[in-house]
Amino acid sequence: MSKTLRLGVAGLGNVGVGLVKLVQGQETLRLTSKLEIVGVSARSRTRDRGIDISGYRWCDDAMSLALADDVDVYVELIGGSEGLAKQTVEAALEAGKHVVTANKALIAEHGCELAKIAEKKGVHLLFEAAVAGGVPVVRAVRDSLSGVRIDRISGILNGTCNYILTEMLDSGSPYEQVVKQAQRLGYAEADPWLDVSGMDAAHKIAILAAIAFGAAPDFSKVRVKGINDITDQDILLSSKLGYRIRLVAEAVQSGGKVRCFTAPTLFATDHPLALVTGPTNAVLIEGDPVGRLTLTGPGAGEGPTASAVMGDIARLNQGPATPPFGVNTSGLDDIFAEPTGEGMVSRWFIRANLADRSGTLAQLSDALAGARVSVDKLIQDSAGETGVAPIAIVTHACSRNTAESVIEKIATLPASVDAPQLIRIEA
Amino acid sequence: MSKTLRLGVAGLGNVGVGLVKLVQGQETLRLTSKLEIVGVSARSRTRDRGIDISGYRWCDDAMSLALADDVDVYVELIGGSEGLAKQTVEAALEAGKHVVTANKALIAEHGCELAKIAEKKGVHLLFEAAVAGGVPVVRAVRDSLSGVRIDRISGILNGTCNYILTEMLDSGSPYEQVVKQAQRLGYAEADPWLDVSGMDAAHKIAILAAIAFGAAPDFSKVRVKGINDITDQDILLSSKLGYRIRLVAEAVQSGGKVRCFTAPTLFATDHPLALVTGPTNAVLIEGDPVGRLTLTGPGAGEGPTASAVMGDIARLNQGPATPPFGVNTSGLDDIFAEPTGEGMVSRWFIRANLADRSGTLAQLSDALAGARVSVDKLIQDSAGETGVAPIAIVTHACSRNTAESVIEKIATLPASVDAPQLIRIEA
Numbered sequence: 001m002s003k004t005l006r007l008g009v010a011g012l013g014n015v016g017v018g019l020v021k022l023v024q025g026q027e028t029l030r031l032t033s034k035l036e037i038v039g040v041s042a043r044s045r046t047r048d049r050g051i052d053i054s055g056y057r058w059c060d061d062a063m064s065l066a067l068a069d070d071v072d073v074y075v076e077l078i079g080g081s082e083g084l085a086k087q088t089v090e091a092a093l094e095a096g097k098h099v100v101t102a103n104k105a106l107i108a109e110h111g112c113e114l115a116k117i118a119e120k121k122g123v124h125l126l127f128e129a130a131v132a133g134g135v136p137v138v139r140a141v142r143d144s145l146s147g148v149r150i151d152r153i154s155g156i157l158n159g160t161c162n163y164i165l166t167e168m169l170d171s172g173s174p175y176e177q178v179v180k181q182a183q184r185l186g187y188a189e190a191d192p193w194l195d196v197s198g199m200d201a202a203h204k205i206a207i208l209a210a211i212a213f214g215a216a217p218d219f220s221k222v223r224v225k226g227i228n229d230i231t232d233q234d235i236l237l238s239s240k241l242g243y244r245i246r247l248v249a250e251a252v253q254s255g256g257k258v259r260c261f262t263a264p265t266l267f268a269t270d271h272p273l274a275l276v277t278g279p280t281n282a283v284l285i286e287g288d289p290v291g292r293l294t295l296t297g298p299g300a301g302e303g304p305t306a307s308a309v310m311g312d313i314a315r316l317n318q319g320p321a322t323p324p325f326g327v328n329t330s331g332l333d334d335i336f337a338e339p340t341g342e343g344m345v346s347r348w349f350i351r352a353n354l355a356d357r358s359g360t361l362a363q364l365s366d367a368l369a370g371a372r373v374s375v376d377k378l379i380q381d382s383a384g385e386t387g388v389a390p391i392a393i394v395t396h397a398c399s400r401n402t403a404e405s406v407i408e409k410i411a412t413l414p415a416s417v418d419a420p421q422l423i424r425i426e427a
Numbered sequence: 428m429s430k431t432l433r434l435g436v437a438g439l440g441n442v443g444v445g446l447v448k449l450v451q452g453q454e455t456l457r458l459t460s461k462l463e464i465v466g467v468s469a470r471s472r473t474r475d476r477g478i479d480i481s482g483y484r485w486c487d488d489a490m491s492l493a494l495a496d497d498v499d500v501y502v503e504l505i506g507g508s509e510g511l512a513k514q515t516v517e518a519a520l521e522a523g524k525h526v527v528t529a530n531k532a533l534i535a536e537h538g539c540e541l542a543k544i545a546e547k548k549g550v551h552l553l554f555e556a557a558v559a560g561g562v563p564v565v566r567a568v569r570d571s572l573s574g575v576r577i578d579r580i581s582g583i584l585n586g587t588c589n590y591i592l593t594e595m596l597d598s599g600s601p602y603e604q605v606v607k608q609a610q611r612l613g614y615a616e617a618d619p620w621l622d623v624s625g626m627d628a629a630h631k632i633a634i635l636a637a638i639a640f641g642a643a644p645d646f647s648k649v650r651v652k653g654i655n656d657i658t659d660q661d662i663l664l665s666s667k668l669g670y671r672i673r674l675v676a677e678a679v680q681s682g683g684k685v686r687c688f689t690a691p692t693l694f695a696t697d698h699p700l701a702l703v704t705g706p707t708n709a710v711l712i713e714g715d716p717v718g719r720l721t722l723t724g725p726g727a728g729e730g731p732t733a734s735a736v737m738g739d740i741a742r743l744n745q746g747p748a749t750p751p752f753g754v755n756t757s758g759l760d761d762i763f764a765e766p767t768g769e770g771m772v773s774r775w776f777i778r779a780n781l782a783d784r785s786g787t788l789a790q791l792s793d794a795l796a797g798a799r800v801s802v803d804k805l806i807q808d809s810a811g812e813t814g815v816a817p818i819a820i821v822t823h824a825c826s827r828n829t830a831e832s833v834i835e836k837i838a839t840l841p842a843s844v845d846a847p848q849l850i851r852i853e854a
Contacts, residue, residue: 018716022574030573030641030753128571134717136571143745144555144563146457147449147737214457272723275702289445289730290561294723296699303716310574318570319746326457 004034005316006070010062010088011077012042012049015102015129018306019075020051029310033317041065066092073098073316075309081105093117093125098321100312102129102305108203108219111210112332115324125324126312131204132157132281134304135297136311141285142211142326150212150287154250157204159279159299160195161227161247163187166277169239174232187279198226198262201249208283209251209260209336210325216332217325223261223339230264234351234421237392238266241377243349244274245423257337266349266425273426341400344424347376348403350393352410352420356383360415364391367409373398388417394425431461432743433497437489437515438504439469439476442529442556445733446502447478456737460744468492493519500525500743502736508532520544520552525748527739529556529732535630535646538637539759542751552751553739558631559584559708561731562724563738568712569638569753577639577714581677584631586706586726587622588654588674590614593704596666601659614706625653625689628676635710636678636687636763637752643759644752650688650766657691661778661848664819665693668804670776671701672850684764693776693852700853768827771851774803775830777820779837779847783810787842791818794836800825815844821852 007023009016023035039057041064059065066074066088074092076099078085085106092099094117101107107114107127118125128138132155141153156162160182167178179196182188194200202224210217227247238245243266251260267274272294276282281299286292298304325332354360361380368375376394383389395403403422410420434450436443450462466484468491486492493501493515501519503526505512512533519526521544528534534541534554545552555565559582568580583589587609594605606623609615621627629651637644654674665672670693678687694701699721703709708726713719725731752759781787788807795802803821810816822830830849837847 022716028576032573032749032754135720136567139571140563140567143742144566144738145734146459146741148734149455287734289449290734291725291728291731293562293725295720296723297720298718301718304718307572307575307714307717311571314573315570318749322459322745327459 003317004036005313006036006038006072007075007313008039008065008068008071008073009037009075009077010041010065011079012040012053013077014302015305015309016042016077017049017051018302019077019309020053022306022310024051031314033314035313038070039065039068062088063091066097067095071097073100073313076101076103079103079105081109086110089114090117093121093123096121096123098124098316100126100309102127102309104130104200104203104207108206108217111207111217111325112329116329118321118324119329122321124316124321126315127207127324128312129305129308131207132283132295133297133299133301134307135281135283135295135299136308137208137283137295138211139311140295141208145285145287145290146326148287148290150253150285152250152252152286153208153212153283154248155283156246156273156276156281157249157283157299158195158201158247159281160188160192161201162276163279164196165227165230165235165245165247168232168235169244172232172236175230196226196228198224198247201247201262205249205251205260205262209258210332212251213253213258213335214325214327214332215258215335218334218336221260221336221339223263223341225261225263227264229421231421233390234423237351237379237381237390238349238423240379241349241392241394242269243267243425244269246273246276248273248426256335258335259337261339261341264423266423268427271427344400345397346400347397347425348395349423349425350395350407350410350420352391353388353417354391354413355415355417356387356389357415360389363413363415364410367406367413370409371402371406373402373406430744431463432740433463433465433499434502434740435466435492435495435498435500436464436502436504437468437492438506439467439480440504441729442732442736443469443504444476444478445729446504446736447480449733449737451478458741460741462740465497466492466495489515490518493524494522498524500527500740503528503530506530506532508536513537516541517544520548520550523548523550525551525743527553527736529554529736531557531627531630531634535633535644538634538644538752539756543756545748545751546756549748551743551748553742554634554751555739556732556735558634559710559722560724560726560728561734562708562710562722562726563735564635564710564722565638566738567722568635572712572714572717573753575714575717577680577712579677579679579713580635580639580710581675582710583673583700583703583708584676584710584726585622585628585674586708587615587619588628589703590706591623592654592657592662592672592674595659595662596671599659599663602657623653623655625651625674628674628689632676632678632687632689636685637759639678640680640685640762641752641754641759642685642762645761645763648687648763648766650690650768652688652690654691656848658848660817661850664778664806664808664817665776665850667806668776668819668821669696670694670852671696673700673703675700675853683762685762686764688766688768691850693850695854698854771827772824773827774824774852775822776850776852777822777834777837777847779818780815780844781818781840782842782844783814783816784842787816790840790842791837794833794840797836798829798833800829800833
């Protein structure tokens with residue numbers, strides 16, 4: 001048993017509470033260090049969290065905790081890319097303290113500058129809990145797979161979105177209704193924007209891209225698209241065509257550049273990501289010569305995320321600090337590509353709602369033929385009493401630009417009653 | 428970039444060749460140390476392996492490589508639990524050299540004594556490649572999950588068996604024929620015994636059990652059962668009942684004891700392990716409060732296994748040695764339970780071949796009723812021209828002892844023409 005690690009825990013939301021519970025029950029764990037919480041900080045001192053924090057020094061001000069002489073490790077669970085989280089993490093690192101954080105926004109947006117401070121001070125900056133909750137993917141990619149060349153890393157990194165997409169198919173309910181249900185079940189925040197906009201998944205994939213490719217994280221270059229314009233029609237029609245819609249976060253390396261994006265994507269029903277349902281996360285790692293690895297598990301929640309924080313804390317006594325992104329910041333390449341999405345060739349799912357009158361299908365066909373986009377599959381559902389027929393198309397492979405030009409044409413058809421949908425088909 | 432690590436590589440089979448290739452192309456990888464192979468050893472110096480080893484010192488004798496002054500890391504890829512592998516690993520550790528090995532038999536059978544030497548000498552003994560090939564499960568369990576209490580770890584740890592079971596279902600071919608096909612494709616050895624007997628998976632689960640539960644590995648207490656008595660009838664009938672047969676390797680902790688075994692097991696078709704097909708490995712980790720994690724990927728082969736060796740080598744410059752099994756050998760508990768299998772309560776799959784004459788089904792029913800085993804599902808296939816009817820039963824939950832007593836009774840029925848089959852149903 002090496003020396004005791006003294007923790008200062010800032011933030012006592014779900015994850016903070018989970019961490020306190022684990023530390024309080026540490027004698028049942030396989031740790032090689034004794035952990036001691038010396039101080040905590042949170043917004044409310046009196047809120048009942050179901051844990052006893054009376055033995056810890058209470059700090060109204062997280063900054064005083066980050067700088068306290070008796071704190072070896074500052075555990076930042078405040079959240080947000082700016083403000084108190086950033087200020088205290090910077091200060092703790094500058095003061096020569098190790099930092100463990102679950103803050104994906106902070107690491108994705110300011111990871112490089114923070115890693116520089118950590119390097120300068122020779123301290124650990126660890127963030128396993130920032131990506132995929134309890135799934136230990138950060139260490140797997142950064143350390144275990146440092147001896148292989150990764151080509152692509154992709155996955156389902158937002159459990160809220162995956163729950164919503166799964167539930168829309170299972171229940172047939174529209175988006176707004178399912179979001180409300182997700183909120184009732186605790187899977188979605190009161191303001192679900194960070195999740196459904198793709199922002200949360202985008203933060204996570206930027207971090208994974210950095211460690212997988214030795215790239216300087218540059219969040220401004222992540223193309224972010226969420227699920228907030230996915231309709232129950234999209235879910236139903238894509239299902240009829242043999243697909244599942246997933247919000248995929250992906251980073252691909254080719255030609256010395258890393259393309260990093262989040263986007264709703266169609267997967268064949270037997271694809272590993274199509275099989276991931278509910279609030280689960282899954283990460284696919286494709287590399288040479290390792291092949292394809294899949295890591296799946298609970299991507300959020302008190303227990304899983306606190307487990308990841310504990311895994312990082314356990315790392316601290318295993319040796320001196322290593323570069324937070326795997327290689328020194330001076331060796332991180334500035335290779336995130338501009339987020340144009342240009343040149344991406346794929347098959348595409350197109351959904352349109354067209355007034356049910358003669359000649360409509362011919363207009364649609366003309367729009368496709370005019371852009372030289374050929375149709376692999378097409379289904380038209382009955383218009384019924386609405387007078388509007390939902391049509392879904394699976395195209396053969398074409399570029400994103402071409403597919404987008406088709407969508408623009410369809411949108412201007414006289415028969416078109418709402419904005420048509422365009423979603424990439426992965427496999 | 429820290430100091431150069433000088434490697435001595437003993438064994439130039441698939442994995443050794445894969446490792447040499449990775450080291451020779453190291454500038455494309457995310458390593459923080461420069462790697463240099465100073466010497467190699469193998470049975471044949473002249474065999475064409477498709478790699479250039481002329482720049483490395485050739486050692487006819489692996490022992491001289493393990494002890495060479497210019498070797499920092501002895502990479503043992505010879506294999507086998509005794510003989511040269513064991514002698515050289517012991518000698519290298521005693522000489523104060525780090526050891527990286529892919530040798531599951533060695534670690535499962537002698538891991539504790541080797542870890543003691545490594546501890547005494549303050550050197551690393553790493554064996555990620557010994558379990559699940561390219562899937563970085565050893566580090567995940569030992570390090571990333573050291574802060575959670577693992578309840579159960581199970582999985583498909585032998586790709587050969589999984590290929591055979593998958594292919595028997597897909598092709599409808601009998602066991603012997605599929606084994607031959609696996610040998611042609613390179614998925615099975617000329618002597619497939621280590622794989623099909625369950626021995627290989629048993630070595631791997633003993634290692635995982637040790638690191639997951641802080642247990643002293645005791646291979647003598649692993650209950651080992653393979654797939655060599657699984658018939659095409661078992662495959663077909665279990666499939667008709669909604670199950671897939673998998674060779675599962677499992678370690679469960681309860682009541683302070685660890686039960687560790689391999690056994691053919693039935694899984695419902697939508698269970699994560701039923702979805703694992705072909706020569707893939709998958710590991711399920713269930714813990715509190717992390718929930719269930721699944722790690723899937725290629726479990727063998729040159730590239731994946733060499734990747735795992737590289738991941739371990741990359742660890743060497745990240746800090747001083749940590750206990751090979753996560754906690755010091757003095758803290759490893761002697762908690763592997765006797766391999767009785769007693770007391771295990773489960774539902775069971777029973778298959779019998781009974782002569783097609785009146786009263787046969789009544790005799791079978793009597794055998795079940797006599798042991799108070801009730802039937803959940805039963806199917807009887809047509810006897811056709813053979814005059815023998817295959818019957819498969821899914822029982823309600825009962826103990827292994829009870830199920831085995833039923834099997835004994837069925838075996839002695841006058842109508843029984845061969846040994847009946849008994850397989851546990853997991854879910």
